[in-house]
Amino acid sequence: MLSAAIPNELYLFGCPVYTLLAFIPLYLIFNKIKDFKTAFLAFFLQTLTTHLISSFWLAYFKDYAVFTLGASAFGTACIGGAFGLFFFIPYYTSDCQNKLNEYSIVFSLRRSTIFRILYFTSTYTLYEWVKSAGFLGYPWGTVSSAMYKWPVIMQTASITGVYGVTFMVILFNAIAAQCILLYYGNQQLEKSKYKDTVQIAKCFGVLLLLLLIHGIYQYDKPRKPVKELTAITVQQNSDPWKAESDKNSILTSQKLTQEKINELAMTGRKADLVVWSEGCLSHAFPTSEGYYSWYPTEKPLSQFVKEINVPCIFGGSVIRRTKIAGAETEGEQTVESERERKEYFNSALLYDADGKYRGYYAKNHLVPFAEALPFIEVPVIHAFMEKVVGISAGWTPGDQYVFFNVPCRVTQNYKLPAVKNIDLNKTLSEQKKEENMPATVQISTPICFDDAFTDIMRPLFLNGTELFINITDDSWSLKKSSEIQHFVIASYSAIEYRTTLVRSANAGYSVVVDPSGKVIADLPLFEEDALATDIPVFQRQMTTYARFGNWLAYLCLIIFFLCTIWSYFDFSPYDYIPSERKSKKDKKKKKKNSKNKK
Known part of the structure; x- marks a missing residue:
């Protein structure tokens, strides 16, 4: 049931x-x-x-x-x-x-x-x-x-x-x-x-x-929003198991994005942000920034972003090289040495409106035994996983919370801070330039599994999140129930922190949810499509759950x-009788019972 x-x-x-x-x-x-x-x-x-x-x-x-x-x-x-x-x-x-x-x-x-x-x-x-x-x-x-x-x-x-x-x-x-x-x-x-x-x-x-x-x-x-952000979320519905290049996924996503940008232009509107789903780029950053400046040849990714002149969030990966100090034995002498270790992160990548790679957020909570493989660095376990399952390495969990600040529009409900900090070291022209800078919204981008865990979502909110944008790829499940189960769990985050949630999924469920859990806009499951929505950003409020976390648990x-x-204790008086007295009382009870029977 x-x-x-x-x-x-x-x-x-x-x-x-x-x-x-x-x-x-x-x-x-x-x-x-x-x-x-x-x-x-x-x-x-x-x-x-x-x-x-x-x-x-x-x-x-x-x-x-x-x-x-x-x-x-x-x-x-x-x-x-x-x-x-x-x-x-x-x-x-x-x-x-x-x-x-x-x-x-x-x-x-x-x-x-x-x-x-x-x-x-x-x-x-x-x-x-x-x-x-x-x-x-x-x-x-x-x-x-x-x-x-x-x-x-x-x-x-x-x-x-x-x-x-x-x-x-x-x-x-x-x-x-x-x-x-x-x-x-x-x-x-x-x-x-x-x-x-x-x-x-x-x-x-x-x-x-x-x-x-x-x-x-x-x-x-x-609820009246204080800011608004027109975002295009792309659902390219590509096959995540195909080992070939990401060319088709990128070209499909570009086509869907361009269609929505043209639709917005017909109504006199402009997109503030474009979001593609988890894993849409297969080559690791930052080394692949140059690669995507010419690939795909039909329309290079960097050039496409520059042409549409809109900041973009893409699902991809990041490689980080760290040096580990060690020691090697040469003959009878021990010589200090350094070796390089590569760490791979499942990431959300930010491109600015000029087509430049700006930074990334790495997924913090990895799927156990699928993305995170315990003790994979141990040679015996590594060999076993590679031979039996065909897995040679796992992802590394992210070690920090990252936010993306994206320009947006303010509404009539937006209130400026009551006290303004004045830096006397800045010239009048510099101060006026800062005053004329566009308002921004602080976005956090939990990836896939991240949006279901309090230990990820709560710190993101407490550190200033104004909008949650989740990128995910559940298309491998091939079942609608999988997509909806993930969405339902994620939708609780919007209610828990009274913050708008946007989901951009490879095959669904791509959706925009307001702070009461109502669906503002969505896309059908397992179809190529895109969504252009005016996303409301509300004044941050500290809910009971945000303040105290899982206090009921x-x-x-x-x-x-x-x-x-x-x-371990029995609260009837009989159970507190010492063992010797208890045995005597047992005997008395037996005698009374035998008399009553007679």
Whole structure:
């Protein structure tokens, strides 16, 4: 049911209704489990099947499929199985296996209905955070990715991030499952559980009402841009697996760009920026700047940029050479030496309006086992990867955040700084020249996987991003559901930071999203096309999520640790009796029981 809720080939943008039922069976199962083995297996199967059904398109990642689908499915399932154990920890005590103890007058709080519901909700939310973060993070196949058709609920992300959406959905499932247990249980013995369920259902109702009020307000809130940028995003729909030159991709992109520039000229407008997708240039910079000054011969890239007189962002690669100090042995003497190491970066490249290469942003979060290969520098592993999979090297993750400043237009809502800094060392003519300089917008260009991770997007925003432009290439998947799943995860960034998001993809989904998650303009999937849009740039505002990050996930982590420690203690008075006294009391109980039987 969760796989059906996540964007798929039948429901392209997902079906969130299914999420309201998807976790009821899992909650019911965990109320019946009596050992850790079954707990591990139950959640292992849940996460494995969800991953395989919703992310089957990973199998199309050519030579890497053994890692992208096989390794990711097994890894996700192992994480899920481990959390199955964590789910079961608080319920595993010497007396909790006896169902009669659940109705005793004195019983542990951790066996109460409120605890079960909140612990189940918090632990699953924590699971989604763990599986979506870090080097092995895989943020697809999550509850939040299924909620795109309920944009009012998605507005919660500006406060809690995507994990607030997950928390609310799982909480609803747990309450609904508990109601089923009460309906089919012993009505007289479960009066206390009924009261607890009603209390937590009321709390959920109040919380949901507040979130709906907040969501409706934010979704319909009129926002006035302070700047505008007319951008052309190109979707060339080229085959990423072809080993031939990038000539066709460049010529197609040039044709699509020129068509949109001509269309804008007919309406008296001019483009401020052109964006091509990830990996559209195959030769590494900066050494290839001269190469693209004459290639392709039909219309050299640098010359094309100079002719249209518009800054451009291209997807490409950068090579960086670093010298490493070492030592070599010559006979009986050790001589210091230096060797050169090459590092390759998946990058967004900036060309200015004069056709000059200006700089790059290198992708920070690489796809594990596809772009990033751990220990590839070790000869044995390098030889194995080259022989078995045909991989000889991996990308290097970027080590800095880079912003591109592009000229733009200001609107009537733009306000100049209240205090102006005056440099007495500058002449009057120099000061007037600065005053007449065009306004600029500070752009960050997360590449592909980058836009799904808080540890990338949040620092970019906090350091001054005014506009997110994501370049990506998911065309290798050959499936529409893959493109939409990536888009849905990326669209949360616009809401989390209340910042416009532009996506330029090789085959889709190329789209412009405003700070409330609404689509301003888009292109059809797997078609050659381009989009010319007046992109609104809004005043930066510090959202709760931007300020505190994944605070809800950390809160769930604290709850989990406290419950894990708590599970080693039993809070009934009987469990605090020392071992000797406990054994005597056991004997007295046995005698009383035998007398009662007689």
